[in-house]
Amino acid sequence: MKENTFEQALEKLEVLVRELENGEIELNDAVNKYNEGMKLSKYCHDLLKDAEGVIVKMMKDDKLVDFKE
Amino acid sequence: MEEKKYLSVTALTKYLKYKFDNDAHLKNVLLKGEISNFKRHSRGHFYFTLKDDKSQISAIMFASSSNRVKFTPVDGMSILVEGYITIYEASGNYQIYVSKMSEDGLGNLYLAYEQLKKKLSSEGLFNASHKIKIPRFPETIAVLTSPTGAAVQDIINIINRRFPLSSIIVYPTLVQGEYAKDDIVKQLKKVNDDSLCDVIILGRGGGSIEDLWPFNEEDVAHAIYNSKIPIISSVGHETDTTISDYVSDLRAPTPSGGAELAVPDQLDLFNYLDRMSNQNRLSLTRLLNSKIDKLKRVESSIIFRDPLRMTENKSRRLDHLSDKLELLNPINRLKQSQEDLIKITKRLNDYYLRTLNKKNSEYNLMINKLELLNPLSIMKKGYSVVKKEGKVLKSIKEVKVNEKIDIQVNDGVISANIISKRKGV
Numbered sequence: 462m463k464e465n466t467f468e469q470a471l472e473k474l475e476v477l478v479r480e481l482e483n484g485e486i487e488l489n490d491a492v493n494k495y496n497e498g499m500k501l502s503k504y505c506h507d508l509l510k511d512a513e514g515v516i517v518k519m520m521k522d523d524k525l526v527d528f529k530e
Numbered sequence: 531m532e533e534k535k536y537l538s539v540t541a542l543t544k545y546l547k548y549k550f551d552n553d554a555h556l557k558n559v560l561l562k563g564e565i566s567n568f569k570r571h572s573r574g575h576f577y578f579t580l581k582d583d584k585s586q587i588s589a590i591m592f593a594s595s596s597n598r599v600k601f602t603p604v605d606g607m608s609i610l611v612e613g614y615i616t617i618y619e620a621s622g623n624y625q626i627y628v629s630k631m632s633e634d635g636l637g638n639l640y641l642a643y644e645q646l647k648k649k650l651s652s653e654g655l656f657n658a659s660h661k662i663k664i665p666r667f668p669e670t671i672a673v674l675t676s677p678t679g680a681a682v683q684d685i686i687n688i689i690n691r692r693f694p695l696s697s698i699i700v701y702p703t704l705v706q707g708e709y710a711k712d713d714i715v716k717q718l719k720k721v722n723d724d725s726l727c728d729v730i731i732l733g734r735g736g737g738s739i740e741d742l743w744p745f746n747e748e749d750v751a752h753a754i755y756n757s758k759i760p761i762i763s764s765v766g767h768e769t770d771t772t773i774s775d776y777v778s779d780l781r782a783p784t785p786s787g788g789a790e791l792a793v794p795d796q797l798d799l800f801n802y803l804d805r806m807s808n809q810n811r812l813s814l815t816r817l818l819n820s821k822i823d824k825l826k827r828v829e830s831s832i833i834f835r836d837p838l839r840m841t842e843n844k845s846r847r848l849d850h851l852s853d854k855l856e857l858l859n860p861i862n863r864l865k866q867s868q869e870d871l872i873k874i875t876k877r878l879n880d881y882y883l884r885t886l887n888k889k890n891s892e893y894n895l896m897i898n899k900l901e902l903l904n905p906l907s908i909m910k911k912g913y914s915v916v917k918k919e920g921k922v923l924k925s926i927k928e929v930k931v932n933e934k935i936d937i938q939v940n941d942g943v944i945s946a947n948i949i950s951k952r953k954g955v
Contacts, residue, residue: 466667466669467667467695471667471803474806475806477810478809478810478813481817482809484820488817488818488821488904492814492904492906495814498806499807499810502803502807505799505803506803508695509694509695509799509800512694512695514694515694515696515697515698517697517698517699517700518698518699518700519677519699519700519702520699520700520701520702520720520724521702525699528677528698528700
């Protein structure tokens with residue numbers, strides 16, 4: 462799941478939740494989707510929680526340099 | 531001697547008025563000058579003199595027009611007026627009847643702003659259909675503003691607080707003064723050429739209308755319009771509206787507002803994730819309940835609840851037949867037959883009951899199996915599923931010593947290494 466961005470993971474989660482909500486689904490499949498959804502939700506949650514802050518760069522003379530006030 | 535013809539004053543004045551009123555040049559006059567002798571009549575009309583260093587003209591502006599003047603005219607103020615010239619017959623004075631008035635200087639800027647807005651609007655630069663949607667979760671945000679100044683810091687702080695997963699590239703841009711226009715155009719093109727960002731915040735903090743003027747330039751408007759990356763215009767204070775605001779894909783009242791529109795707030799996202807988890811849980815519970823209900827419905831159906839009723843019709847028919855036989859046959863024969871019938875009826879009943887019991891236990895077996903197959907309930911009891919590379923293990927032949935396996939239990943997964951294996955249960 463590491464290759465997922467926040468957006469990709471959240472979109473997958475939204476699809477799973479919608480499918481499970483729909484209800485026309487085998488029980489076994491439903492349990493799998495439930496587990497997968499919970500995993501994705503936690504993944505998104507952790508990504509946000511563990512974020513170390515925005516990286517700020519500056520485009521100077523066609524090069525990316527660290528931005529300082 | 532020829533007799534001289536004398537005109538009345540009224541006739542002359544009427545003639546002159548006729549001349550004035552029919553002169554195309556005097557019908558719509560644009561005039562600039564300085565106000566003197568300004569008087570505001572109690573009913574709202576303005577009376578004043580417009581002058582420059584050599585000449586002067588009387589001016590009147592009726593309340594119907596003066597209502598729309600957004601500033602307070604005072605003596606000495608330079609203004610621009612629009613109106614027509616005619617003669618006031620009672621005094622014989624010619625004067626300008628003013629329909630529009632604006633301040634000179636600043637007034638010119640307003641005029642230019644209004645004209646450019648009209649022009650660009652008719653060219654379709656403000657069309658909603660051309661606007662690009664701001665991405666839901668921008669990864670990299672280009673900030674085009676002065677790299678010093680409060681605006682850039684405000685933007686960084688707010689984005690950091692709201693959505694710390696994104697990154698920012700500051701494109702240092704002149705946002706004030708005569709070189710600002712070209713610099714904004716150049717940097718907008720650079721962001722598009724670099725293609726590193728998925729949204730642009732273009733803006734600056736508050737200032738005078740002259741300070742904000744670069745954002746009212748036609749070249750800047752076209753550069754914004756031509757950008758393939760969506761732009762959030764964030765210029766000045768809430769009350770300032772610039773051409774850039776109209777052309778941009780989204781308008782923010784201030785630089786901070788621009789940052790807020792650019793990224794979602796993580797507090798909202800945490801709530802949203804919680805809602806999704808709850809929905810997930812709710813859906814699964816609902817699904818399980820509906821399956822359980824289905825089982826209960828089947829269990830309580832007539833055949834299980836009251837199996838004898840299935841045989842009722844048959845035995846009633848037998849009774850009927852035996853009645854018939856009784857009528858047809860001699861008494862001893864009849865007795866025998868009746869006994870036989872009772873035996874047959876009993877055998878039939880026994881047969882039905884046996885079959886039903888058998889079906890019933892088969893069904894219970896199936897329900898138990900179904901319950902056993904439900905991974906949730908098995909795992910809740912402490913059983914676990916052992917997997918190797920996602921494949922469920924069923925034999926010791928499928929693993930070797932030192933291989934890694936995953937043990938899925940009720941509330942998670944345990945990873946383990948094989949130490950040894952041996953045959954037998």
